[in-house]
Amino acid sequence: MKYVQKRLLQPTLMLTIFNHQERGNGLRTFISRKEVSALRNLLNFSIILISILVIWISPSYSQESEIDLKKMQESATKVFLDLSRRYQEYIKTEIPFVNYVRDRKEAQVHIMLTRQETGSGGTEYTLTLIGQQNYIGMDDTLKFVSQQMDTEEIIRGGIVRAIKMGLIRYVSKTPLAGDLSINYRRRADPNAVVDRWNYWVFNINTNSRLEGEESTKELRLRGSFSADRVTPDWKISLYISADYDKEEYKSDERIISSFTRSQDFQGLIIKSRGEHWSTGIYGSARSSIYSNIKFSYNIAPAIEYNVFPYSESTRREFRILYKAGYTDIRYDEVTIYDKIHENLFNESLSGTLEIKEKWGSVRTTLEGSNYFQDFSKNRIELFSDINIRLLKGLSLDLFGSISMIHDQLSLPKESATEEEMLLNQRLLATQYDYFTSIGLRYTFGSIYSNVVNSRFGGRRRRGYR
Incomplete structure (x- = not known):
């Protein structure tokens, strides 16, 4: 048996051919360079042809899938x-x-x-x-x-x-819809609820703040306690708080100190009277260095009517509230009316409109109050927060308040010093106060906002100092 071994010139490829002949001696020959080149070209052509087919078929399939997914997403709600x-x-x-x-x-x-x-x-x-x-x-x-x-x-x-x-x-x-599934996690049937607190909820809050620099320092202490009980028929709310503020400013010549302290109690009991009516009673007590009040308390029955049912209060309400009560006040210093103690009867009437619809939201309160002893001692306050979507992408924001003030009975007879005015340490005489803010927003471009990208922590809007 004879064999012929043909070796390609490339070092990485060896081709051996066994040839059986009936006679003759063993023979070893090598194929020509021309044959090697032809064989190599054939191999390269085959590889290129297969690659073209793969590249042509894969994008076509991928593109069809992407088109189907895109059409499906465009049809989403x-x-x-x-x-x-x-x-x-x-x-x-x-x-x-x-x-x-x-x-x-x-x-x-x-x-x-x-x-x-x-x-x-x-x-x-x-x-x-x-x-x-x-x-x-x-x-x-x-x-x-x-x-x-x-x-x-x-x-x-x-x-x-x-x-x-x-x-x-x-x-x-x-x-x-075909790609959605709904799961149900079965739970045990609930037993009758037994509330050992009888719907009472208590909250205790304390807060302190210490801040300082080389020439200034500030200490603030806060504390409060609340107790609330809410049922469909009754609403009871009790709240008591105490505040302590001290600020100190150092200059080359002197040290300026500011100190205020206040305590406050508020109570409210309300009885539901159907879908439109409620009755209740307010109670409060107060002590404030800033307001020149050593101690005061107030008690006032109240009645409220809601034009819309209370069950719709998350979407709309128009509440009209009337209160009439008695106030006893003792002042720290003699007032501008030469009073150190007063017994007063007062009343207030307020209307609150809150609406939230597709076109925007409105929250407005108008309140008037006066003392029965002297109707000239009165106050009118208006507060409003409005957001309106005017056109496609365009919205208007309005926020503000204004008060006409003629009831500052607690103003001290002695005038406030310049330091007290600059440090806002005492209540100052005024016949009005106001605040307003107006803004327009316009957004345009793509109607879609599906993509969420949290890289670099998102966009931050900063103003200038």
Whole structure:
């Protein structure tokens, strides 16, 4: 048996061919360079051809998949989040099966979040889902209640769960419905609740602050205690606090000190009288160096009427409140009316309008008060906080208050020193005070706001000093 061994010139490739012949001696030969080149070209051509096929087929398949996913995402429900920015990024991350738009008029579902305090010190969050465009008439309301000691993670997790449940009815009408699943975590049947505290909630708070530089230092101490009991029929709130402030300024010539102290008590008992009426009684006691009040107390029965049902208070309310009561005041110093002690009868009437709708929100209070002994001793106060979405992407913010003051009965007869005025250590005579803020916001560009990117800690808006 003879064999022929043909060796390619490349050092990495050896090709051996066995050839059986009937006769003859063993023969070793080498293939020519021309044959090697042809074989190499054939191999390279095969590799290139296979690579082209892979490259041509893969993008085509990937592009088709991306197109399908893009079409599906474009058909997702468009949602406008009308709530605090502190929750928006978390919601967008946890609920990716809808499209978030930055203008309410582009949305198919407008989600509003309102809140109010519960009797236990927690918060009831009300989520109102309003259908728009092809979902007009499909509205819903869901609620989530947090406890007083719940962390931020627990609260925003509860809000997200409520939003998910509310969105199901809308998403079920889109192609994305096939990718959703609903899980149920069964819980044991709740037993009858036995509250050993009888709905009372107590809170103790203390706070201190020490701040200083080479020429200034400041010490502030705060303490408070509250007790609250809230049921559908009764609301009881008791609050007591004490404040102590001391500031000191050093100069080359002298040391200037400022010192104030105050104690305060407030009590409130309210009885529900149906969906529109409430009656109650206020009580308060106060001591304040700043206001020249050694000690005073006030007691005042009150009645309130709400034009809208109280059950709609998270969305709208128009409350009219009337109080009439008795006040006993003892002053630290003789007042400008030569009084050191007074017994007064007073009354007040206030109207509060709060509305939150798709076009924005309004919160306005107008209050007037006077003393029966002298109607010229009166006060009128107006407070307003308004946010209105004027046009697509354009919103107007208005915030302000103004007071007409003619009831400063506690002003000391002795004039305030320059130091007391500069350090805001004493109540000063005035016939009015005001504060106002006006702002316009305009946003334009892409209607979508789905993407969340937390790199570098997000965008920070800073002003100039």
